[in-house]
Amino acid sequence: MPRIRLPSADELSPEQRRVHDGIVAGPRGTVIGPLRAVIHNPALAERWSALGEILRFGTSLPKRLNELAIIVTGRRWTSQIEWWVHARAAAAAGLPEAAIEAIRIGEAPSFEDADDVLVYEFVRQLQLNGQVPMPTYDAVVARWGAVGAVELTAVVGYYTMVSMTLNAHEIPLPEGVAVPLMPLPEGGLAPLPPARAKAE
Numbered sequence: 001m002p003r004i005r006l007p008s009a010d011e012l013s014p015e016q017r018r019v020h021d022g023i024v025a026g027p028r029g030t031v032i033g034p035l036r037a038v039i040h041n042p043a044l045a046e047r048w049s050a051l052g053e054i055l056r057f058g059t060s061l062p063k064r065l066n067e068l069a070i071i072v073t074g075r076r077w078t079s080q081i082e083w084w085v086h087a088r089a090a091a092a093a094g095l096p097e098a099a100i101e102a103i104r105i106g107e108a109p110s111f112e113d114a115d116d117v118l119v120y121e122f123v124r125q126l127q128l129n130g131q132v133p134m135p136t137y138d139a140v141v142a143r144w145g146a147v148g149a150v151e152l153t154a155v156v157g158y159y160t161m162v163s164m165t166l167n168a169h170e171i172p173l174p175e176g177v178a179v180p181l182m183p184l185p186e187g188g189l190a191p192l193p194p195a196r197a198k199a200e
Contacts, residue, residue, distance in 0.1 A: 003170050006036045015042045023049045027057050032174075033081045034165035055158045059151040061144060064093040065119045069155045071095075072123040075103050076190050077163035078181050080173055087180065104181060108193040117195045118143065119152065124192045126156050 009031075012020055019042040023031050026049065031039065038045040059066055067090035074082035087100050099116070102109040111117045122140055125132050132140075132153075140149045165171070173179065184190060 001170070002037070002172060003168075004037060004040070006171070007039065012039070013042070016045075018042070019046045019049070022046065027053055033085065033171060034162050036171060037165060037169045051158060052162075055151070055155050059155065060147055061119075061151055061155075062093075062115075064090065064095050065115060065152075066155060067093050068095055068116060068119050069123045069152060070159050071100065071103055072120060072192065073127060073156055073159040074163060075106070075181065076127045076192055077160065077167060078183055078190060079163035079166050080179055080181055081166050081171060082159060082163055083180050084173060084177060106184070106190055106193070108196055110196040114197070115143065117197050120195045122152060123156055124194070126153070127160075127189075128192060 007016070009017070009020060016039050020031055020039060023035060023045075028049070035045055035049060038048050056066070056070075061069075067086055070086040071083060071090050073079075074086060083104070087104065090100055091097055095116070096111070099109040099111055109120065111120065118136070118139055122132055122136050125136060137149065140152060144152075
């Protein structure tokens with residue numbers, strides 16, 4: 001059960017309905033996850049949705065890497081809806097299923113593609129330490145330019161906000177969807193072990 005009321009479409013005010021319909025007409029096609037709570041403030045929901053559309057659908061990074069950054073963030077925060085949506089998107093974008101499963105269960109993922117390792121490590125370090133080591137940062141800039149480094153950082157920040165919103169308000173998964181992430185026995189944030197550069 002969510003901690004706050006999640007209004008249905010027919011309960012929305014005219015301004016909420018305008019924002020709702022705009023979101024549905026966009027690339028998401030539906031109002032799901034944090035926007036179900038954020039719609040309480042339609043001005044915030046409208047801007048939130050616009051930012052999210054850029055960071056999910058409009059970065060210069062390959063979709064596989066964008067989705068990798070999102071699922072690492074979702075795992076860090078044990079954010080169920082974020083994981084459920086984006087693990088499927090990551091698989092569809094070509095991220096290896098074995099790597100997705102390793103991240104899901106909290107094990108070190110193994111990657112054959114150096115780009116996957118680089119993005120995983122950038123996100124992992126930013127989530128664990130609030131900083132990115134200079135060699136990793138420089139490698140991202142060398143690979144995707146300043147714009148790639150800016151976008152990747154923004155993806156991590158935005159989906160951290162998404163995770164916090166989902167968790168704080170206990171936004172439920174769709175009916176019939178099993179919980180994909182097991183909470184850690186000790187509680188807190190997932191530790192995100194370092195990646196392996198190739199299959200062992």
